[in-house]
Amino acid sequence: MLNLKNISFSYAGREKIFDNIDLQIDTSLITAIAGRNGTGKTTLTRLIMGLVKAKAGTVELDGKIISDMPSYTLAKYIGYVFQNPDHQLFASTVYEETAYAPSKLGMNAEQIKKNVSQALADTGLSTKQNFMPQTLSLGDKQRLSIASSLAAAPKLLILDEPTSGQDCRERTVLLRLMRKLNKEGIGIILVTHDMDILAEHADRVVVLADKKIAFNGTPRGLFADTEKTTAFGLELPEAARISNEIGLGLCLTPRELYKKLAERRKSNDSK
Incomplete structure:
Protein backbone atom coordinates (compact mmCIF):
# COMPACT_ATOMS: atom_id res chain seq x y z
CA MET A 1 0.00 0.00 0.00
CA LEU A 2 1.01 3.58 -0.71
CA ASN A 3 -0.31 6.00 1.90
CA LEU A 4 -0.34 9.79 1.74
CA LYS A 5 -1.24 11.19 5.15
CA ASN A 6 -2.30 14.79 5.84
CA ILE A 7 -0.44 16.10 2.79
CA SER A 8 -0.38 19.86 2.18
CA PHE A 9 1.66 21.44 -0.58
CA SER A 10 2.19 24.74 -2.37
CA TYR A 11 4.88 26.10 -4.62
CA ALA A 12 6.76 29.13 -3.28
CA GLY A 13 4.60 32.25 -3.24
CA ARG A 14 1.48 30.46 -4.50
CA GLU A 15 -1.71 29.25 -2.90
CA LYS A 16 -1.99 25.64 -1.75
CA ILE A 17 -2.42 22.94 -4.36
CA PHE A 18 -3.28 20.32 -1.73
CA ASP A 19 -4.73 21.01 1.67
CA ASN A 20 -4.47 18.22 4.23
CA ILE A 21 -5.30 15.32 1.90
CA ASP A 22 -5.27 11.61 2.71
CA LEU A 23 -4.98 8.97 0.02
CA GLN A 24 -4.40 5.21 0.05
CA ILE A 25 -3.38 3.47 -3.18
CA ASP A 26 -3.28 -0.31 -3.62
CA THR A 27 0.04 -0.81 -5.40
CA SER A 28 -1.08 -4.12 -6.91
CA LEU A 29 -3.53 -2.28 -9.18
CA ILE A 30 -3.52 0.22 -12.05
CA THR A 31 -4.63 3.51 -10.52
CA ALA A 32 -5.42 6.49 -12.75
CA ILE A 33 -5.06 10.08 -11.57
CA ALA A 34 -7.46 12.49 -13.28
CA GLY A 35 -8.77 16.03 -12.94
CA ARG A 36 -8.83 19.43 -14.63
CA ASN A 37 -5.60 21.10 -15.68
CA GLY A 38 -3.98 22.74 -12.68
CA THR A 39 -5.47 20.43 -10.04
CA GLY A 40 -2.06 18.96 -9.21
CA LYS A 41 -2.00 15.57 -10.97
CA THR A 42 1.68 15.72 -11.86
CA THR A 43 2.53 17.44 -8.57
CA LEU A 44 0.93 14.55 -6.68
CA THR A 45 3.11 12.00 -8.45
CA ARG A 46 6.21 14.13 -7.90
CA LEU A 47 5.41 14.25 -4.19
CA ILE A 48 5.23 10.45 -4.19
CA MET A 49 8.56 10.22 -6.03
CA GLY A 50 10.26 12.78 -3.80
CA LEU A 51 10.94 15.24 -6.62
CA VAL A 52 9.13 17.87 -4.52
CA LYS A 53 8.59 17.83 -0.76
CA ALA A 54 5.28 18.32 1.05
CA LYS A 55 4.88 21.28 3.41
CA ALA A 56 3.15 18.92 5.84
CA GLY A 57 2.30 15.23 6.04
CA THR A 58 4.03 11.98 5.13
CA VAL A 59 4.19 9.47 2.29
CA GLU A 60 4.51 5.78 3.22
CA LEU A 61 5.12 2.72 1.08
CA ASP A 62 4.31 -0.64 2.70
CA GLY A 63 4.51 1.00 6.13
CA LYS A 64 7.89 2.66 5.50
CA ILE A 65 8.05 6.47 5.45
CA ILE A 66 9.56 7.46 2.11
CA SER A 67 8.76 11.18 2.02
CA ASP A 68 12.15 12.02 3.60
CA MET A 69 14.14 9.85 1.20
CA PRO A 70 16.01 11.46 -1.70
CA SER A 71 14.58 10.64 -5.13
CA TYR A 72 17.64 8.63 -6.20
CA THR A 73 17.11 6.29 -3.22
CA LEU A 74 13.41 5.97 -4.04
CA ALA A 75 14.33 4.71 -7.53
CA LYS A 76 14.71 1.19 -6.13
CA TYR A 77 11.08 1.29 -4.97
CA ILE A 78 9.35 3.59 -7.48
CA GLY A 79 10.02 4.23 -11.18
CA TYR A 80 8.97 7.54 -12.73
CA VAL A 81 8.36 8.14 -16.44
CA PHE A 82 7.99 11.79 -17.45
CA GLN A 83 5.42 12.97 -19.98
CA ASN A 84 8.28 14.11 -22.21
CA PRO A 85 10.89 11.32 -22.29
CA ASP A 86 13.54 13.73 -23.62
CA HIS A 87 13.60 15.23 -20.11
CA GLN A 88 15.16 12.07 -18.69
CA LEU A 89 17.17 10.47 -21.51
CA PHE A 90 20.85 11.41 -21.60
CA ALA A 91 23.10 8.39 -22.24
CA SER A 92 24.85 7.55 -25.52
CA THR A 93 23.08 4.23 -26.11
CA VAL A 94 19.86 2.51 -25.17
CA TYR A 95 21.82 -0.07 -23.17
CA GLU A 96 23.73 2.57 -21.18
CA GLU A 97 20.51 4.46 -20.48
CA THR A 98 18.86 1.33 -19.12
CA ALA A 99 21.91 0.36 -17.05
CA TYR A 100 22.27 3.74 -15.35
CA ALA A 101 19.76 3.32 -12.49
CA PRO A 102 20.81 -0.18 -11.37
CA SER A 103 24.48 0.82 -11.50
CA LYS A 104 23.80 3.84 -9.26
CA LEU A 105 21.89 1.60 -6.87
CA GLY A 106 25.01 -0.52 -6.37
CA MET A 107 24.03 -3.69 -8.24
CA ASN A 108 26.91 -5.89 -9.38
CA ALA A 109 27.78 -6.29 -13.07
CA GLU A 110 26.02 -9.64 -13.44
CA GLN A 111 22.79 -8.35 -11.89
CA ILE A 112 22.90 -5.19 -14.00
CA LYS A 113 23.29 -7.20 -17.19
CA LYS A 114 20.43 -9.50 -16.20
CA ASN A 115 18.10 -6.63 -15.26
CA VAL A 116 18.91 -4.61 -18.37
CA SER A 117 18.39 -7.58 -20.68
CA GLN A 118 15.03 -8.35 -19.06
CA ALA A 119 13.90 -4.70 -19.13
CA LEU A 120 14.81 -4.32 -22.81
CA ALA A 121 13.05 -7.60 -23.64
CA ASP A 122 9.92 -6.54 -21.74
CA THR A 123 9.77 -3.23 -23.61
CA GLY A 124 10.62 -4.63 -27.05
CA LEU A 125 13.92 -2.76 -27.32
CA SER A 126 16.43 -5.64 -27.30
CA THR A 127 17.32 -5.12 -30.97
CA LYS A 128 17.92 -1.39 -30.39
CA GLN A 129 20.27 -1.55 -27.41
CA ASN A 130 23.10 0.08 -29.38
CA PHE A 131 20.92 2.88 -30.81
CA MET A 132 21.27 6.47 -29.64
CA PRO A 133 18.18 7.32 -27.55
CA GLN A 134 17.77 10.65 -29.37
CA THR A 135 17.22 8.84 -32.69
CA LEU A 136 14.27 6.77 -31.44
CA SER A 137 10.60 7.43 -32.15
CA LEU A 138 8.50 8.98 -29.38
CA GLY A 139 6.95 5.60 -28.59
CA ASP A 140 10.36 3.95 -28.35
CA LYS A 141 11.62 6.77 -26.12
CA GLN A 142 8.69 6.24 -23.77
CA ARG A 143 9.39 2.51 -23.62
CA LEU A 144 13.08 3.24 -23.03
CA SER A 145 12.13 5.45 -20.08
CA ILE A 146 10.07 2.55 -18.75
CA ALA A 147 12.95 0.11 -19.34
CA SER A 148 15.31 2.41 -17.41
CA SER A 149 12.93 2.29 -14.46
CA LEU A 150 12.30 -1.46 -14.71
CA ALA A 151 16.02 -2.23 -14.57
CA ALA A 152 16.03 -0.91 -11.00
CA ALA A 153 13.36 -3.54 -10.12
CA PRO A 154 10.78 -1.13 -8.60
CA LYS A 155 7.52 -2.14 -6.93
CA LEU A 156 5.64 0.77 -8.43
CA LEU A 157 5.79 2.59 -11.77
CA ILE A 158 4.41 6.12 -12.27
CA LEU A 159 3.51 7.11 -15.85
CA ASP A 160 2.74 10.78 -16.52
CA GLU A 161 0.57 11.10 -19.67
CA PRO A 162 2.56 8.28 -21.35
CA THR A 163 0.52 8.18 -24.59
CA SER A 164 0.60 11.93 -25.26
CA GLY A 165 1.62 12.66 -28.87
CA GLN A 166 1.79 9.00 -29.91
CA ASP A 167 0.10 7.42 -32.89
CA CYS A 168 -2.44 4.61 -32.52
CA ARG A 169 0.09 1.78 -32.92
CA GLU A 170 2.56 3.21 -30.39
CA ARG A 171 -0.25 3.91 -27.95
CA THR A 172 -1.55 0.34 -28.22
CA VAL A 173 1.93 -1.13 -27.70
CA LEU A 174 2.50 0.98 -24.60
CA LEU A 175 -0.87 0.18 -23.03
CA ARG A 176 -0.34 -3.54 -23.60
CA LEU A 177 3.04 -3.22 -21.92
CA MET A 178 1.46 -1.42 -18.97
CA ARG A 179 -1.05 -4.21 -18.43
CA LYS A 180 1.64 -6.89 -18.84
CA LEU A 181 3.82 -5.26 -16.19
CA ASN A 182 0.89 -4.98 -13.81
CA LYS A 183 0.03 -8.66 -14.25
CA GLU A 184 3.65 -9.45 -13.41
CA GLY A 185 3.30 -7.65 -10.07
CA ILE A 186 4.30 -4.05 -10.70
CA GLY A 187 1.83 -1.45 -9.49
CA ILE A 188 0.97 1.34 -11.93
CA ILE A 189 -0.03 4.94 -11.26
CA LEU A 190 -1.19 6.52 -14.50
CA VAL A 191 -1.74 10.26 -14.94
CA THR A 192 -4.05 10.75 -17.91
CA HIS A 193 -6.58 13.12 -19.43
CA ASP A 194 -7.77 10.37 -21.82
CA MET A 195 -11.00 8.98 -20.39
CA ASP A 196 -11.11 6.13 -22.91
CA ILE A 197 -7.76 4.86 -21.60
CA LEU A 198 -8.89 5.39 -18.01
CA ALA A 199 -12.16 3.51 -18.53
CA GLU A 200 -10.57 0.52 -20.25
CA HIS A 201 -7.34 0.07 -18.34
CA ALA A 202 -7.64 1.51 -14.81
CA ASP A 203 -8.77 -0.56 -11.84
CA ARG A 204 -9.16 2.53 -9.65
CA VAL A 205 -9.56 6.25 -10.31
CA VAL A 206 -8.49 9.18 -8.14
CA VAL A 207 -9.94 12.55 -9.17
CA LEU A 208 -8.38 15.77 -7.87
CA ALA A 209 -10.50 18.91 -7.44
CA ASP A 210 -10.57 21.93 -5.12
CA LYS A 211 -7.28 21.02 -3.38
CA LYS A 212 -8.57 17.61 -2.30
CA ILE A 213 -9.36 14.05 -3.34
CA ALA A 214 -12.79 14.54 -4.88
CA PHE A 215 -13.31 10.90 -5.93
CA ASN A 216 -11.58 7.61 -5.20
CA GLY A 217 -13.26 4.55 -6.67
CA THR A 218 -13.79 2.46 -9.78
CA PRO A 219 -14.15 3.84 -13.32
CA ARG A 220 -17.72 2.52 -13.39
CA GLY A 221 -18.52 4.31 -10.17
CA LEU A 222 -17.17 7.56 -11.59
CA PHE A 223 -18.88 7.48 -14.98
CA ALA A 224 -22.20 6.20 -13.63
CA ASP A 225 -22.80 9.74 -12.35
CA THR A 226 -22.70 11.93 -15.47
CA GLU A 227 -23.32 15.14 -13.54
CA LYS A 228 -20.43 14.43 -11.17
CA THR A 229 -18.13 13.57 -14.07
CA THR A 230 -18.98 16.85 -15.80
CA ALA A 231 -18.55 18.82 -12.57
CA PHE A 232 -15.01 17.43 -12.29
CA GLY A 233 -14.26 18.78 -15.78
CA LEU A 234 -14.04 15.28 -17.25
CA GLU A 235 -15.66 13.89 -20.38
CA LEU A 236 -17.43 10.57 -20.59
Whole structure:
Protein backbone atom coordinates (compact mmCIF):
# COMPACT_ATOMS: atom_id res chain seq x y z
CA MET A 1 0.00 0.00 0.00
CA LEU A 2 1.01 3.58 -0.71
CA ASN A 3 -0.31 6.00 1.90
CA LEU A 4 -0.34 9.79 1.74
CA LYS A 5 -1.24 11.19 5.15
CA ASN A 6 -2.30 14.79 5.84
CA ILE A 7 -0.44 16.10 2.79
CA SER A 8 -0.38 19.86 2.18
CA PHE A 9 1.66 21.44 -0.58
CA SER A 10 2.19 24.74 -2.37
CA TYR A 11 4.88 26.10 -4.62
CA ALA A 12 6.76 29.13 -3.28
CA GLY A 13 4.60 32.25 -3.24
CA ARG A 14 1.48 30.46 -4.50
CA GLU A 15 -1.71 29.25 -2.90
CA LYS A 16 -1.99 25.64 -1.75
CA ILE A 17 -2.42 22.94 -4.36
CA PHE A 18 -3.28 20.32 -1.73
CA ASP A 19 -4.73 21.01 1.67
CA ASN A 20 -4.47 18.22 4.23
CA ILE A 21 -5.30 15.32 1.90
CA ASP A 22 -5.27 11.61 2.71
CA LEU A 23 -4.98 8.97 0.02
CA GLN A 24 -4.40 5.21 0.05
CA ILE A 25 -3.38 3.47 -3.18
CA ASP A 26 -3.28 -0.31 -3.62
CA THR A 27 0.04 -0.81 -5.40
CA SER A 28 -1.08 -4.12 -6.91
CA LEU A 29 -3.53 -2.28 -9.18
CA ILE A 30 -3.52 0.22 -12.05
CA THR A 31 -4.63 3.51 -10.52
CA ALA A 32 -5.42 6.49 -12.75
CA ILE A 33 -5.06 10.08 -11.57
CA ALA A 34 -7.46 12.49 -13.28
CA GLY A 35 -8.77 16.03 -12.94
CA ARG A 36 -8.83 19.43 -14.63
CA ASN A 37 -5.60 21.10 -15.68
CA GLY A 38 -3.98 22.74 -12.68
CA THR A 39 -5.47 20.43 -10.04
CA GLY A 40 -2.06 18.96 -9.21
CA LYS A 41 -2.00 15.57 -10.97
CA THR A 42 1.68 15.72 -11.86
CA THR A 43 2.53 17.44 -8.57
CA LEU A 44 0.93 14.55 -6.68
CA THR A 45 3.11 12.00 -8.45
CA ARG A 46 6.21 14.13 -7.90
CA LEU A 47 5.41 14.25 -4.19
CA ILE A 48 5.23 10.45 -4.19
CA MET A 49 8.56 10.22 -6.03
CA GLY A 50 10.26 12.78 -3.80
CA LEU A 51 10.94 15.24 -6.62
CA VAL A 52 9.13 17.87 -4.52
CA LYS A 53 8.59 17.83 -0.76
CA ALA A 54 5.28 18.32 1.05
CA LYS A 55 4.88 21.28 3.41
CA ALA A 56 3.15 18.92 5.84
CA GLY A 57 2.30 15.23 6.04
CA THR A 58 4.03 11.98 5.13
CA VAL A 59 4.19 9.47 2.29
CA GLU A 60 4.51 5.78 3.22
CA LEU A 61 5.12 2.72 1.08
CA ASP A 62 4.31 -0.64 2.70
CA GLY A 63 4.51 1.00 6.13
CA LYS A 64 7.89 2.66 5.50
CA ILE A 65 8.05 6.47 5.45
CA ILE A 66 9.56 7.46 2.11
CA SER A 67 8.76 11.18 2.02
CA ASP A 68 12.15 12.02 3.60
CA MET A 69 14.14 9.85 1.20
CA PRO A 70 16.01 11.46 -1.70
CA SER A 71 14.58 10.64 -5.13
CA TYR A 72 17.64 8.63 -6.20
CA THR A 73 17.11 6.29 -3.22
CA LEU A 74 13.41 5.97 -4.04
CA ALA A 75 14.33 4.71 -7.53
CA LYS A 76 14.71 1.19 -6.13
CA TYR A 77 11.08 1.29 -4.97
CA ILE A 78 9.35 3.59 -7.48
CA GLY A 79 10.02 4.23 -11.18
CA TYR A 80 8.97 7.54 -12.73
CA VAL A 81 8.36 8.14 -16.44
CA PHE A 82 7.99 11.79 -17.45
CA GLN A 83 5.42 12.97 -19.98
CA ASN A 84 8.28 14.11 -22.21
CA PRO A 85 10.89 11.32 -22.29
CA ASP A 86 13.54 13.73 -23.62
CA HIS A 87 13.60 15.23 -20.11
CA GLN A 88 15.16 12.07 -18.69
CA LEU A 89 17.17 10.47 -21.51
CA PHE A 90 20.85 11.41 -21.60
CA ALA A 91 23.10 8.39 -22.24
CA SER A 92 24.85 7.55 -25.52
CA THR A 93 23.08 4.23 -26.11
CA VAL A 94 19.86 2.51 -25.17
CA TYR A 95 21.82 -0.07 -23.17
CA GLU A 96 23.73 2.57 -21.18
CA GLU A 97 20.51 4.46 -20.48
CA THR A 98 18.86 1.33 -19.12
CA ALA A 99 21.91 0.36 -17.05
CA TYR A 100 22.27 3.74 -15.35
CA ALA A 101 19.76 3.32 -12.49
CA PRO A 102 20.81 -0.18 -11.37
CA SER A 103 24.48 0.82 -11.50
CA LYS A 104 23.80 3.84 -9.26
CA LEU A 105 21.89 1.60 -6.87
CA GLY A 106 25.01 -0.52 -6.37
CA MET A 107 24.03 -3.69 -8.24
CA ASN A 108 26.91 -5.89 -9.38
CA ALA A 109 27.78 -6.29 -13.07
CA GLU A 110 26.02 -9.64 -13.44
CA GLN A 111 22.79 -8.35 -11.89
CA ILE A 112 22.90 -5.19 -14.00
CA LYS A 113 23.29 -7.20 -17.19
CA LYS A 114 20.43 -9.50 -16.20
CA ASN A 115 18.10 -6.63 -15.26
CA VAL A 116 18.91 -4.61 -18.37
CA SER A 117 18.39 -7.58 -20.68
CA GLN A 118 15.03 -8.35 -19.06
CA ALA A 119 13.90 -4.70 -19.13
CA LEU A 120 14.81 -4.32 -22.81
CA ALA A 121 13.05 -7.60 -23.64
CA ASP A 122 9.92 -6.54 -21.74
CA THR A 123 9.77 -3.23 -23.61
CA GLY A 124 10.62 -4.63 -27.05
CA LEU A 125 13.92 -2.76 -27.32
CA SER A 126 16.43 -5.64 -27.30
CA THR A 127 17.32 -5.12 -30.97
CA LYS A 128 17.92 -1.39 -30.39
CA GLN A 129 20.27 -1.55 -27.41
CA ASN A 130 23.10 0.08 -29.38
CA PHE A 131 20.92 2.88 -30.81
CA MET A 132 21.27 6.47 -29.64
CA PRO A 133 18.18 7.32 -27.55
CA GLN A 134 17.77 10.65 -29.37
CA THR A 135 17.22 8.84 -32.69
CA LEU A 136 14.27 6.77 -31.44
CA SER A 137 10.60 7.43 -32.15
CA LEU A 138 8.50 8.98 -29.38
CA GLY A 139 6.95 5.60 -28.59
CA ASP A 140 10.36 3.95 -28.35
CA LYS A 141 11.62 6.77 -26.12
CA GLN A 142 8.69 6.24 -23.77
CA ARG A 143 9.39 2.51 -23.62
CA LEU A 144 13.08 3.24 -23.03
CA SER A 145 12.13 5.45 -20.08
CA ILE A 146 10.07 2.55 -18.75
CA ALA A 147 12.95 0.11 -19.34
CA SER A 148 15.31 2.41 -17.41
CA SER A 149 12.93 2.29 -14.46
CA LEU A 150 12.30 -1.46 -14.71
CA ALA A 151 16.02 -2.23 -14.57
CA ALA A 152 16.03 -0.91 -11.00
CA ALA A 153 13.36 -3.54 -10.12
CA PRO A 154 10.78 -1.13 -8.60
CA LYS A 155 7.52 -2.14 -6.93
CA LEU A 156 5.64 0.77 -8.43
CA LEU A 157 5.79 2.59 -11.77
CA ILE A 158 4.41 6.12 -12.27
CA LEU A 159 3.51 7.11 -15.85
CA ASP A 160 2.74 10.78 -16.52
CA GLU A 161 0.57 11.10 -19.67
CA PRO A 162 2.56 8.28 -21.35
CA THR A 163 0.52 8.18 -24.59
CA SER A 164 0.60 11.93 -25.26
CA GLY A 165 1.62 12.66 -28.87
CA GLN A 166 1.79 9.00 -29.91
CA ASP A 167 0.10 7.42 -32.89
CA CYS A 168 -2.44 4.61 -32.52
CA ARG A 169 0.09 1.78 -32.92
CA GLU A 170 2.56 3.21 -30.39
CA ARG A 171 -0.25 3.91 -27.95
CA THR A 172 -1.55 0.34 -28.22
CA VAL A 173 1.93 -1.13 -27.70
CA LEU A 174 2.50 0.98 -24.60
CA LEU A 175 -0.87 0.18 -23.03
CA ARG A 176 -0.34 -3.54 -23.60
CA LEU A 177 3.04 -3.22 -21.92
CA MET A 178 1.46 -1.42 -18.97
CA ARG A 179 -1.05 -4.21 -18.43
CA LYS A 180 1.64 -6.89 -18.84
CA LEU A 181 3.82 -5.26 -16.19
CA ASN A 182 0.89 -4.98 -13.81
CA LYS A 183 0.03 -8.66 -14.25
CA GLU A 184 3.65 -9.45 -13.41
CA GLY A 185 3.30 -7.65 -10.07
CA ILE A 186 4.30 -4.05 -10.70
CA GLY A 187 1.83 -1.45 -9.49
CA ILE A 188 0.97 1.34 -11.93
CA ILE A 189 -0.03 4.94 -11.26
CA LEU A 190 -1.19 6.52 -14.50
CA VAL A 191 -1.74 10.26 -14.94
CA THR A 192 -4.05 10.75 -17.91
CA HIS A 193 -6.58 13.12 -19.43
CA ASP A 194 -7.77 10.37 -21.82
CA MET A 195 -11.00 8.98 -20.39
CA ASP A 196 -11.11 6.13 -22.91
CA ILE A 197 -7.76 4.86 -21.60
CA LEU A 198 -8.89 5.39 -18.01
CA ALA A 199 -12.16 3.51 -18.53
CA GLU A 200 -10.57 0.52 -20.25
CA HIS A 201 -7.34 0.07 -18.34
CA ALA A 202 -7.64 1.51 -14.81
CA ASP A 203 -8.77 -0.56 -11.84
CA ARG A 204 -9.16 2.53 -9.65
CA VAL A 205 -9.56 6.25 -10.31
CA VAL A 206 -8.49 9.18 -8.14
CA VAL A 207 -9.94 12.55 -9.17
CA LEU A 208 -8.38 15.77 -7.87
CA ALA A 209 -10.50 18.91 -7.44
CA ASP A 210 -10.57 21.93 -5.12
CA LYS A 211 -7.28 21.02 -3.38
CA LYS A 212 -8.57 17.61 -2.30
CA ILE A 213 -9.36 14.05 -3.34
CA ALA A 214 -12.79 14.54 -4.88
CA PHE A 215 -13.31 10.90 -5.93
CA ASN A 216 -11.58 7.61 -5.20
CA GLY A 217 -13.26 4.55 -6.67
CA THR A 218 -13.79 2.46 -9.78
CA PRO A 219 -14.15 3.84 -13.32
CA ARG A 220 -17.72 2.52 -13.39
CA GLY A 221 -18.52 4.31 -10.17
CA LEU A 222 -17.17 7.56 -11.59
CA PHE A 223 -18.88 7.48 -14.98
CA ALA A 224 -22.20 6.20 -13.63
CA ASP A 225 -22.80 9.74 -12.35
CA THR A 226 -22.70 11.93 -15.47
CA GLU A 227 -23.32 15.14 -13.54
CA LYS A 228 -20.43 14.43 -11.17
CA THR A 229 -18.13 13.57 -14.07
CA THR A 230 -18.98 16.85 -15.80
CA ALA A 231 -18.55 18.82 -12.57
CA PHE A 232 -15.01 17.43 -12.29
CA GLY A 233 -14.26 18.78 -15.78
CA LEU A 234 -14.04 15.28 -17.25
CA GLU A 235 -15.66 13.89 -20.38
CA LEU A 236 -17.43 10.57 -20.59
CA PRO A 237 -15.57 7.84 -22.48
CA GLU A 238 -16.85 7.55 -26.05
CA ALA A 239 -18.44 4.14 -25.39
CA ALA A 240 -20.27 5.51 -22.33
CA ARG A 241 -21.54 8.54 -24.24
CA ILE A 242 -22.89 6.41 -27.09
CA SER A 243 -24.42 3.73 -24.84
CA ASN A 244 -26.22 6.39 -22.79
CA GLU A 245 -27.58 8.09 -25.92
CA ILE A 246 -29.05 4.88 -27.33
CA GLY A 247 -30.42 3.57 -24.05
CA LEU A 248 -28.05 0.69 -23.41
CA GLY A 249 -27.01 1.77 -19.94
CA LEU A 250 -23.39 2.38 -19.03
CA CYS A 251 -20.75 0.79 -21.28
CA LEU A 252 -17.16 1.70 -20.50
CA THR A 253 -15.37 0.15 -23.47
CA PRO A 254 -16.05 -0.48 -27.17
CA ARG A 255 -16.05 -4.23 -26.49
CA GLU A 256 -18.73 -3.82 -23.84
CA LEU A 257 -20.76 -1.60 -26.18
CA TYR A 258 -20.55 -4.10 -29.05
CA LYS A 259 -21.65 -6.89 -26.71
CA LYS A 260 -24.70 -4.93 -25.55
CA LEU A 261 -25.59 -4.06 -29.16
CA ALA A 262 -25.37 -7.73 -30.15
CA GLU A 263 -27.59 -8.71 -27.22
CA ARG A 264 -30.16 -6.09 -28.20
CA ARG A 265 -30.12 -7.24 -31.83
CA LYS A 266 -30.54 -10.87 -30.77
CA SER A 267 -33.41 -9.91 -28.49
CA ASN A 268 -35.14 -7.95 -31.26
CA ASP A 269 -34.69 -10.79 -33.76
CA SER A 270 -36.32 -13.27 -31.40
CA LYS A 271 -39.48 -11.17 -31.08
